[in-house]
Amino acid sequence: MINLNSYSGDSILFLQEVINSKKRGKGEQFPFYKDRIKLLIPFLSNAYKVYDTAFTSNKLLYLAPLPSINANQKDDLLKLYKYGSKPFIRLKNAIISLPNDYELNTCQYCTINDVNTLDHIVPKECFPEFVVHPKNLIPVCSECNSYKSNKWVKGGNFEFINLYLHKLPYQQFLYVDLKYTNSTFSVKYFLKNTHNIDAILFNIIKNHYDNLKLLNRFQGKANQVISEFENTVRGSLIKLSLKDSLECAKATIVYEQSRLGMNHYENVLKLTLCSSLAFMEYCSDKGYK
Template sequence: MLKINSYNESSFSFYKDVVSSKRNTVNKPRLKGELETISNDQSSYFDVYDDAFSSNSLSSIAAGSYNDNDKANLNGLYSYRSKKIQELKNLLTRHPLHTENILNTCQNCTINEADTMDHVLAQTEFPEFAVHPKNLFPCCGFCNKKKSDKYVDEEGNLLFLNLFLDDLPQSQYLHVNFGDNWLPRFYLDQPTDVSDKVFNLIKSHYERLDLLTRFS
């Protein structure tokens, strides 16, 4: 796993570019106007997200109060195949150390190709962040499905690493043994210099994405 570089330009400008690329349709003849009506609210929500992102406290964000029509409009802004989202994915999958190279492996698992964008805060609860560029993480479809809409548990504890923000330990925590017929068994072991909080988050990430079995 590698911590990858996040989007470093104006998040709300990215949102406005996505909105500008949309067109009114027969089914949504007032789409552009309806999105313009909530533009100031969106700007405020984006500021909240950016501040929480800077302090690595996304779990503190409360969902916005939009009606069903506005939620549908916001969710409709996201399409994995759209030009702006593909441009974002290409930017985010630049190797963090060797920017001339594309790192198109899902860093949530390091197994599959990054062929989707995971919403860190799920679209179902947070449609206001459906196209926030720091809320979209390139990953594989398997990890995306495994993560589903979960980000924290009932007690508010984080369930997954955010590899835009979380620093991985330098000490080794992933190990493998080989049994009969050289069948591998991967397991986690907490190094002495890794705190319980960090190790428990790593453990949750590995368990919920079924990584130890997938590695085998």
């Protein structure tokens, strides 16, 4: 999981781009959709300024829905968002492109699936005025998006990590308990604040992992990770001892951590394998030396 840079362009210009991309539907009756939406632009411009100020000062928690939107206007606003259309694909590509031209097409909510949709950080059902605010949209996978649904704040704190605003800690907070019994690995991921991460931030991290069922989802991937790791080590055994193979594997993971952070579920498990008695027992069973 890594922080992402929010859209750097002008929010209102993006809104206008979305509106301009709308075409008149066949048989559409007067007053036409595009004209109705254009009438809302002054009102949306003010709302966008409020969002941008809250975003810049990291105070989205205090954002309140505008009471003046009626049901018809809400329907019109929600129709602005269509993931597959050009402005949103361009927005997604702008956000997941890193400075070295490397595109990060993996959902950073879970680090498991590919990005295939945009999440509304502030839910569009509660805040239809921000349905296409580019700083309110974040590239994610549909599995995470479905778990997130309309949740965003609970008990005065965020339910999810805002990858634009919450600076992810460098320190490790994701761990794995690994056992090897009866020729089978049992893997249990858990969160622990061993490095005194700010309590409010750690609470958000915990909410995020709970809401998206991440620990279970990581667990479901564990056998695949172990199998890949075993193959890497086995490949090195052609030239190296088991001890040296594990040292090399460890060095590779440390490089990966500089790119993916300290809490990527695969690397956390692989590092645990490198230094665990459980994996040594497994290697001994397999005759790896």
